[in-house]
Amino acid sequence: MTAKQKFTVAFNNAQLAWTLVFLLATMIPLANDLPLWPLLVAAVTIGWRWWLHVQRRRVPHGVVRFLWTLANAAFVFATFRTFNGLAPGSSLLIIMAAMKLTESVRVRDLLVVIYMSFFLILANFLFDQSLSVALYSALLVWLGVTCFSQVNRSSVQDAPIAALRDSGRLLAQAVPLTLLLFVLFPRVPGPFWALPSASQGQTGLSNSMQPGSISQLLQSDAVAFRVKFEDTVPARQELYWRGPVLEHVQSRHWRPLRHSDQPTELRVFGAPIRYEMILEPHQENWLLALDMSAPDALPDDARILYNGALTSNGKVFERRRFSLNAHTRYMLAPQLSEIQRASNLNAALTGNPRARDIAVTWRQTHTNPADIVDAALEYFNQQPFVYTLSPPLLPGPHTVDDFLFGTRRGFCEHYASAFTLLMRYAGIPARVVTGYMGGEYNPISEHYTIRQSDAHAWSEVWLEERGWVRVDPTGAVAPERVEQGIAAALSGGESLPMFIMNNSSLIRGMRQTLDAINTNWNHWILGYGQERQWEFLGKLGMHTPSIARLVIVLAIVATLGMMLFALWLGWRSRVVAHDPAHAVYRRFTRRLNHLGITINDSEAASELAQRAAQELPAYANAVENFCTLYEQLRYGPAQQDISRLKRALRRIPPHRLLMRR
Numbered sequence: 001m002t003a004k005q006k007f008t009v010a011f012n013n014a015q016l017a018w019t020l021v022f023l024l025a026t027m028i029p030l031a032n033d034l035p036l037w038p039l040l041v042a043a044v045t046i047g048w049r050w051w052l053h054v055q056r057r058r059v060p061h062g063v064v065r066f067l068w069t070l071a072n073a074a075f076v077f078a079t080f081r082t083f084n085g086l087a088p089g090s091s092l093l094i095i096m097a098a099m100k101l102t103e104s105v106r107v108r109d110l111l112v113v114i115y116m117s118f119f120l121i122l123a124n125f126l127f128d129q130s131l132s133v134a135l136y137s138a139l140l141v142w143l144g145v146t147c148f149s150q151v152n153r154s155s156v157q158d159a160p161i162a163a164l165r166d167s168g169r170l171l172a173q174a175v176p177l178t179l180l181l182f183v184l185f186p187r188v189p190g191p192f193w194a195l196p197s198a199s200q201g202q203t204g205l206s207n208s209m210q211p212g213s214i215s216q217l218l219q220s221d222a223v224a225f226r227v228k229f230e231d232t233v234p235a236r237q238e239l240y241w242r243g244p245v246l247e248h249v250q251s252r253h254w255r256p257l258r259h260s261d262q263p264t265e266l267r268v269f270g271a272p273i274r275y276e277m278i279l280e281p282h283q284e285n286w287l288l289a290l291d292m293s294a295p296d297a298l299p300d301d302a303r304i305l306y307n308g309a310l311t312s313n314g315k316v317f318e319r320r321r322f323s324l325n326a327h328t329r330y331m332l333a334p335q336l337s338e339i340q341r342a343s344n345l346n347a348a349l350t351g352n353p354r355a356r357d358i359a360v361t362w363r364q365t366h367t368n369p370a371d372i373v374d375a376a377l378e379y380f381n382q383q384p385f386v387y388t389l390s391p392p393l394l395p396g397p398h399t400v401d402d403f404l405f406g407t408r409r410g411f412c413e414h415y416a417s418a419f420t421l422l423m424r425y426a427g428i429p430a431r432v433v434t435g436y437m438g439g440e441y442n443p444i445s446e447h448y449t450i451r452q453s454d455a456h457a458w459s460e461v462w463l464e465e466r467g468w469v470r471v472d473p474t475g476a477v478a479p480e481r482v483e484q485g486i487a488a489a490l491s492g493g494e495s496l497p498m499f500i501m502n503n504s505s506l507i508r509g510m511r512q513t514l515d516a517i518n519t520n521w522n523h524w525i526l527g528y529g530q531e532r533q534w535e536f537l538g539k540l541g542m543h544t545p546s547i548a549r550l551v552i553v554l555a556i557v558a559t560l561g562m563m564l565f566a567l568w569l570g571w572r573s574r575v576v577a578h579d580p581a582h583a584v585y586r587r588f589t590r591r592l593n594h595l596g597i598t599i600n601d602s603e604a605a606s607e608l609a610q611r612a613a614q615e616l617p618a619y620a621n622a623v624e625n626f627c628t629l630y631e632q633l634r635y636g637p638a639q640q641d642i643s644r645l646k647r648a649l650r651r652i653p654p655h656r657l658l659m660r661r
Contacts, residue, residue: 011107015151016053019110020046022147023097026120026140030090033127035079038091041072042098049101059102069099090123110151118144129319131521142171153598166602180557186550187530204282204452205243205434208255211399214434215389215411220452223280224436225288226519228447230274234290236438238328240458240470241450242291243435244284245307247343252399254417254432256307257343264306265334268294268327278522279320286311288435288450290326291470297325306340307431308332308468321527331467336429344429344462347421352400355418359425369428369463373471376422380415380476384408387415387478412474416457419473429462433470445516580642581633584649588626591654605630622651 024046027039052059060068072095073083080088097116104110121140125133146167204217204224225241246254272294279288287302287310295304299322301313333340358379362372391410394402400418403410410418416432423430437456439448458472528536534545542549589599589608597612609627613620626648633645 010105011110011151013053015107015110015153016050016104018147018150019113020050020101022140022143023101023113023117023120025143026117026124027094029124029133029136030094030120030127033124034087034091034094037075037079038072038094042094045098046101049098049104059105062103065099065102068102069096072099086123086126090120090127093119093123107151111148114144114148114151129526131518134521134525142168145171153600162602177561182528183533183536184550184554184557186547187528187533204280205284205455207244207284207286208253209246209413209417209432209434209457210253211391211394211410211414211417214413214455214457215391217452217455218389222452223515224282224450224452224454225277225279226447226449226522227278227290227439228276228445230276232271232273234273234328239438239448240291240456240472241288241436241439242293242309242433243288244286244433245305245309245460246432246434247307249347249417249421252394252417264308264332264340266292266295266304266308267331267334268292269329269331270327272297272325272327274323274325276321276323278519278527279316279322281316281318281320283315283317285313285315287316287320289324290328291435292327292330292332294325294327297323299324306333319522319526321523333462334465334467336462341429341462344431345424345427347424352398352421352425354398354401354405355422356425358404359422363426369426369461372426372428373423373461373463373469376419376426377471377473377476380419380473385410385415385477387411387474413457415473415477416459419471420459423459423461431460433458433460442512442515442519444512445519447516447519449515449519581630581645584642584645585630585634588630588649588652591649591652592623594654595652619652622648626652 024043027042031039051057059065073092076088076091076095077083079091082088083092093116097113097120100109100113100116104113118141121137121144125137142164146163149167150163204220204222206213244256247257248255273290275290277288287299289310292308293304293310298304298310299312302310302322304310362375366372366375386409388409389411391414392407394407396402400421403414403418404422420430420432434455434457436450436454437458438454439450441448456474458470458474460468461471462468537545537550542553585605592608592612593599595616597608597615599608603611605627609624612623616623626645629645629648633642
């Protein structure tokens, strides 16, 4: 059977089963990133196609397939409002692969589905580049190569274990070349895997704050970023990771001001604290940094805004790795402009009369603004305020009054918002800063992991000759939050997530081990960009690497590889030439191939004889006799006459046209 004939014949049960299993396996990890309905449609279509094949039913009419495909495409557009992007494109690809099965009747149709499934593996890795996804993708490639091999067989397929073993051997041979290309292939600046997706839900902080926006993040153990300090490690109460700064308030909602290009003076004191950060994608422009970032050691595309927040030129759609310097002693804006003063004194003109009255009382009692700040903190500390995850709703028009003098139960965003407004009522410029506080130290990899559950909000007040000063009113209510962490600050009756409550040393150790593995994966594999590649090549002796030099090195390595491969082929041909029995056996297999028998190089002669005898019953005795003589000649204890093997070969016709009718 020719190659063209092989691809145009109908497939069998095993070939279809391999293809369906491979397609389903590639869809599984996409359930985390795509709507459920495209996966369900594809799964139902796959099951339906298997039922049609088993029941020997005809595939649906072309008009039905066209209308069904058009309807699914319309659903994709209705879901995403576009066909452009990673999520809509992946959803469409899944549906198209499943729909291709409904018209598949030949082997070449299954091959198209297999190719589409390989693209789904790539799409999955574009969504998530974690180590677990990479390992699963490697297994999918192994399964895909096995599936491709089995579908290409025109007759009997191998047992699954044997098929996986053979394809695994092929992939193992490709590992050295893969590693070589990973190390030497020229890197372009910026990660390759970053694709913005409008469908990606934002996890973590946002550019605004309202009651509940921080507390809801406590339920998430997703990593926000990882940090490794070079030498000096700040005390835990100094681990404030600065994010968006919110200065405009309307009702209960805080958001940043628009005039973000105002020049502001920043003075830093003491030795810098050097650290490396791996920031997870959050689809915003701002970056997280230890309060306060040194302006002379920033990433190339980053800058410090007038309010001390660190921002990048583009949104963070991919994991980023960069080094920063920080100073925990600093002075931000020793002179406050009139625009900034007015913006940070602005409060609602009406509402919250009791809060206004107590603020005015403090202002009349204390002439020093710092004393007013202390009076407010003392009020939070002495009154029966409760730090809780489940504060009551405050639906009335005077929400600050209801909180300060009524419920007195809230999370960090409640205390930061109320304190900031109290300061503004008292005539002190104040604003809200959101970010993260603390972090979990991993002794295995010696880094800190900051999760979404570490999200925090605090206040800043502007004081004469001191500039903007951080004030954390949550620390006045629950000092354990600052000193020990979220779990120690909340009361025993709170419903905390298991990853926060669990104090088992075994589980904590396992979690730290996995986190250390993921950190090294991010550092050495995903972080292997142009800068790290050139640094590595410099250690190998290429002191001035460039893309041109890398291309030359790759060309040299490729030439040497081809030369070695040619030498191996020559050695292999000489080995075959010195084995007359094997040479005759090769003629035998070619003859069977001309007669329509698929040849598997890993198949023993006796197995080939058994299979060929079933397909060529008229020549069963001749085939079995030849294979028996070959095995005796090749593996027997005594040397046999090669002429007997050649005579046995002559009894098998060289072409199907010469076969007896």
